[in-house]
Amino acid sequence: MMNISDKIQILRHDKEWSQDELAEKLNVSRQSVSKWESGKALPDSEKVLAMAKLFDVSTDFLLKDEQEPVFVDDEQEKQPESQAADAPTENTEKKKHKLSGKKIVAIVVAACIVIAAITPLFFGGYSAFLSKISEDPVQYPYVLVHGLGGWGPESQIDQTSPYWGSSTGNLAEYLNSEGYSVSVASVGPFSSTWDRTCELYAELTGTKVDYGEAHSKEHGHERYGREYTAENALVQNWGGKTKRGQRIKINVIGHSFGGETVRLLASLMAYGDEAEKAATGDETSGLFTGGKADWINSVTTLCSPHNGSTLFYVVDQGKLVNTVLGLVYAASGVARSAQIGDFYDFRLEQFGMSGASTESQAESIINTVFSEGTDNAAYDLSPDGAQELNKKIKLVDNIYYFSYSYLTTETSALTGKQIPKSSTLPVLIIPATLMGRYSTNTKTDFKIDETWLPNDGLVNVVSARYPIGDEYQEYDAENIVKGKWNVMPTLPGDHGTVIGMNVGAEETHNFYDTLFKMIDSQPRDKKYYIF
Structure with missing residues (x-):
């Protein structure tokens, strides 16, 4: 299960913020953020709302646990505790070869990206695909x-x-x-x-x-x-x-x-x-x-x-004002006899x-x-x-x-x-x-x-x-x-x-x-x- 602790940490890393930076934005201590991410404490509703706004996600996404693939050796799961205790070497060896759920997810995501990238090459869509990924970034006004x-x-x-x-x-x-x-x-x-x-x-x-x-x-x-x-x-x-x-x-x-x-x-x-x-x-x-x-x-x-x-x-204040107004008239090309209010x-x-x-x-x-x-x-x-x-x-x-x-x-x-x-x-x-x-x-x-x-x-x-x-x-x-x-x-x-x-x-x-x-x-x- 991917819970709120995991999500806070992932979203913070995505923003490239330190725990101190996130804490400052939420007006809490760094220790509070650390406890949330380690699962030792949960943020209150006000902070959940604030984080949803900061990370541009829904509160439901933060609060609802999401399933992750979990890979467990069925035989080991059925094994009695006493038997498992008698075979520490065998269990240790199995752990070396066992992938965590997060690693499996990462591998699957990477594979999907590769497939998505090469599929257009085989179906004639390369130009459209290249255009999509190379679109210019937004222009700053x-x-x-x-x-x-x-x-x-x-x-x-x-x-x-x-x-x-x-x-x-x-x-x-x-x-x-x-x-x-x-x-x-x-x-x-x-x-x-x-x-x-x-x-x-x-x-x-x-x-x-x-x-x-x-x-x-x-x-x-x-x-x-x-x-x-x-x-x-x-x-x-x-x-x-x-x-x-x-x-x-x-x-x-x-x-x-x-x-x-x-x-x-x-x-x-x-x-x-x-x-x-x-x-x-x-x-x-x-x-x-x-x-x-x-x-x-x-x-x-x-x-x-x-x-x-x-x-x-x-210069005294009067001369300063006169100089500034002179610049206004000079820049505007308007004669000083003109009505400035116009x-x-x-x-x-x-x-x-x-x-x-x-x-x-x-x-x-x-x-x-x-x-x-x-x-x-x-x-x-x-x-x-x-x-x-x-x-x-x-x-x-x-x-x-x-x-x-x-x-x-x-x-x-x-x-x-x-x-x-x-x-x-x-x-x-x-x-x-x-x-x-x-x-x-x-x-x-x-x-x-x-x-x-x-x-x-x-x-x-x-x-x-x-x-x-x-x-x-x-x-x-x-x-x-x-x-x-x-x-x-x-x-x-x-x-x-x-x-x-x-x-x-x-x-x-x-x-x-x-x-x-x-x-x-x-x-x-x-x-x-x-x-």
């Missing part, structure tokens, strides 16, 4: 997440001036035409990393935005935001499985502040958030429950301020704020958000705020991480500081100059030195490479690893180059073609079920 001040398809501005692609045209449309599956997210342009991540999760899953009970109370805003429908989810059946058992994962790519958003998404999906689980129990959003480490294949960040930006030290979505409903009509109204709204507490983009993008954010974000062992940095400054022969190159986007020249001079922090205790001078006009190169404290390695095409940062060589260009600003379409398209091919070529760590 790509999701693009914009940065500070950015926008997605929900803003009218994206129809004429897409954030992803800018003057080179709609990047997502190009990539989809090349056979990739690419979606573009829309999250709060000035909201905190946490709020943006909650919005991204809702859009991905087609659910209502849930900022979390604990977080919302702490920061004084509404718990719920916009609602999406399952039919309009960015990725259909994300986290589900195909008939062959393949997990539908995604590749997330974040530009600028979008990098912190996708990092936090990956961390929360894997580990959850204890404060939110404690606050809402069974009503906790799936984003905060954890246990979804295998829903994301890769995380790629482009010009992302993992350790913050010194721009937040060298084409731009601020997405600040959780704070009870609606859109703005004029640029001055927009500045007022953004300054209000930036001035109140720490639940906003300005705090998260400062080196001090980024340091706090990094404590909450953990790397996930089975995810590929890639980071790209850009450099638009060079060393001045006169001052030894960094100055912007002539090719720098005009709106970034002043920020690049100021950041290129700031090598000593006079604002806070966060340590800054000359390694922070090179920048892309908004983000320091040292900050875009990898988060301080995270494991990393310089990019090695022959040894791309999971669970740590693969840091790509720094490329020439400014903060907008990688999204198609101030650069040609061919260069932009080639970058993403190369990136996607590299990610798609990486080995997958799960086997695929053929039959």
